[in-house]
Amino acid sequence: MLDIRLIREDTQRVRQAMIDLGAMDAPVEEAIRLDARRRQILVDMEGLKAERNAGSKQIGALLRQGQTEAATQQKEAMTALGARIAGLETELKQVEADLNWAMLTIPNLPLPEVPIGKDDSENVVIRIVGEWPTFDFVPRPHWELGEGLGILDLERGVKLSGSRFYVLKGLGARLQRALIAWMLDVHTQQHGYTEVYPPVMVREACLVGTGNLPKFGDNLYRDIEDDLWLIPTAEVPVTNLYRDEILEAEQLPIKHVAYTPCFRREKMSAGKDTRGIKRGHQFDKVEMVKFVTPESSRAELDSLVTDAEAICRLLGIPYRVVQMCTGDLSFVAAIKFDLEMWAPGCDEWLEVSSCSLFTDFQARRANIRYRPEPGGRPRYVHTLNGSGLALPRVMIAVLENYQQADGSVVVPEVLRPYVGAEVIR
């Protein structure tokens, strides 16, 4: 959520941002109009309430003096006042509900440094890192490798749960578990993150806090009976850890890393990426989340990207860092970098991480603040998150980059203690 004062006072900047984002349908004008009306109602209503409060006090005094007749007259006057107040209150509620909806549907403003562009074709490749593997054979895609090795069972995944579900077996399951444990160890032991194990089912308020709701509910699974939602990413519960809290300045930065399964309907992309394990309804991910001061947030984004890159580097898999242009920024992000690993079998770049700075956009929605000075006024924190990394795609990259002519796969050095094998054959 943006600051309504910013919309009110720097309207032109907000309008231009919506154009850059390709979000011209964002209800900026509506928000300005509703905000003005809200404040007018408030002024009128508060005046009437002040009158009523004073008048009601008099009734008490009159009754104590035994002047029942005067009290009755006064009561009638107050009833009339009450009716006027009620009318304004009804309108106020509607205006506030409409304003709230508008505020929740206006996207975050991009930082000035974000390149202007209409869609993903105008994203900017920042750097390409690592060495390409060389093959004296045609590298196979992971679904062939996985099924050939008996570590991936796509058919039975479909039998159990339908399309976009799969089963990992043997060293396949072990490889995934190894990646999870290893990535958590790297982030906690080398990058200073504190591990968190959060619920994967959350209340609606959490999803509003991170910006998934109200606009993007159709990509979420939900249990109607108990009114809980399955998380699409650990970002949701971990960011909401400090919802409605005021943190002390010395607590910041707070850096958390969490491993969770993630659940997404993916009905927007039906038919896309149906082959293999690239895009499923359920997948595992290690996620980093930071809570920082506004002054430090931009630098914290760079270090977040560096932390995610470390995983790619240590695995020895070539990757690139891509900066999203304005048109490809997510609803909540002010600036965002993706990490993409090269997959020689599928012959494509795989998005394995998405690192974003949300400025105070999520913090305002989730009401996460900190106190810069003891006893001082609270300010909103800045929140960031980045995958570190998303598992099925790292699995794909490992299998395809480390494959050998006979269909076996060499286990990357760093994972060997975790996998307990040097080669998957």
Next chain:
RNA sequence: GGAGGGUUGGCCGAGUGGACGAUGGCGGCUGUCUUGAAAACAGUUAUACCGCAAGGUAUCGGGGGUUCGAAUCCCUCACCCUCCGCCA
């Protein structure tokens, strides 16, 4: 799942329809005293919104209702506690 009890300011805890934004205590801050500190004493100590200001409005877990007027009465939801049942 069943039965009962709770939720008040930074913390503890009083308050069952009007002088209550809320007694009191603790903690915090300021001052007096002191070389300094402690103790004692005095004062002070919530947040948001509107307003140049004076001031006003709202907030006693959330929402709704009754009433001229609600921390107080009614309904509802959430959470916590106790007991029973069930369970990994």
